[in-house]
Structures are given as structure tokens and as C-alpha cells.
Amino acid sequence: IVAQREHTMPFLHGFRRIVYEYQPLVDSVMRVLGVEGENQRRQDDEESISGALEELLERESHSAVFMEGISYSLFRVADLGLVSAAQVLLRYGADLNFEDPVSYYNPLHIAVLRNKPDMVQMLISHRAEIEKRDR
Secondary structure: HHHHHHHHOOHHHHHHHHHHHHHHHHHHHHHHOOOOOOOOOOOOOOHHHHHHHHHHHHHHHEEEEEEHHHHHHHHHHHHHHOOHHHHHHHHHHOOOOOOOOOOOOOOOHHHOOOOHHHHHHHHHHHOOOOOOOOO
């Protein structure tokens, strides 16, 4: 029965990992960017936001879930079109082709879906996998 349940609902494992393992890091990244809730953003200048994000990433870089946390953060900032934040996350090693474990979209998919042309261009310039299909 357990094997059946895991087979029929594979997304639960990924969702649990987000919530329990790396969501706190993602939340911290979003707070630094001034994004709390749906599409809210501080009006700070890009340079100070990038600096604050880099400070956070330096502090958290030894976390066991750092790569997953910043990769999911890249997905979230791609959704919002925050290009400078995405560039910082990529410098710290975020996975450019990270798939959201629930929707199976990657940052390029979500940037296209949300009509964020600057983000799409930046992701492609960093060699995002353009042939990747959603599931």
C-alpha cells in the first residue's frame, strides 16, 4: 500500500522537501528581496538588494540544503521577473534548470508563462535548457 501510494502521488515527496527542508532559506531570500506574499516588492535600489542577498547567501552557504534552496529561489525570482536577484543566485551556483517538484516547471518555463522577457533573455544567455519540455 505504501509503495502504491508513493507511486500514485509522487509530488508529495517533493512538496514535503520544499516545506520542511529548504523553504526557510527560500523565505529568507524572498524577505531580503522584499517579497512577502504575492508580488510585493520593496522599492530599494537593485544594488542594495543584491548586496543584502549576497550577505544572506554567504551566511547560509554551508547549509546542507543550500543548493536546493537557492535553486528553488531562482524559480521564484524567475516567476517575478527579478533579473538582478536571479543573477546573484546563479553566481552562487543555483541550478539554472531546477524543476519545481510540484509543477515540474523550471525557471525558463515560468518566466515564459509569466511574460517576463528580460528574465527569459537572461536565462537563455546563461544557457538555460531551451529544449526542455514541461511534463
